[in-house]
Amino acid sequence: MIQIKNIPVEKTYTVRLNVLRPHQSISDCQYDGDTDELTKHFGAYLDNKLIGIVSIYKSKIKHIDDKNCWQIRAMAIIKNIRKKGYASSLLKVAETYALKNGANYIWCNARISAIGFYEKHNYKLYGDEFNVKDIGPHYIMIKDCFVD
């Protein structure tokens, strides 16, 4: 049975490194806003082992004229146990936290390989493809919290 917990940012680093930044270092796994007051980090535990993470930040995006924008970042599930709904469970917890705090829009910088996952959760592609150094092509994806 999966258990989702609010975790300190330091606990996200190994999964951030192993899944999202295998060619980088722990210092590259520390992001702006990680310790902001409203930021939350969630971990998914299976048999007491951390198998997935997600972080959420109150963060404006220049493309949207709205103060209540939140960003999903560092969404990751370890290999071999994907496609079992664990990322969806984590995303739901993070979104619920943002909604309780007044989110009107939730957005992310999505890797091309993760677009299908976010589309399943009603995020829409926005703008042009862009490159993130050392990681690859991304798109901004935005969810309007008032549209199903």
Ligand SMILES: CC(C)(COP(=O)(O)OP(=O)(O)OC[C@H]1O[C@@H](n2cnc3c(N)ncnc32)[C@H](O)[C@@H]1OP(=O)(O)O)[C@@H](O)C(=O)NCCC(=O)NCCS
């Ligand atoms: C993207 C990721 C987090 C998805 O995790 P997951 O646990 O496999 O996702 P879920 O099982 O909750 O998937 C929910 C739905 O999205 C679909 N889905 C998941 N990943 C998908 C993908 N890459 N492309 C298309 N659909 C996808 C699933 O099939 C499932 O659909 P269903 O409800 O019809 O069965 C995981 O593949 C991962 O960690 N990838 C590497 C890190 C990464 O790219 N993170 C995103 C950074 S932007």
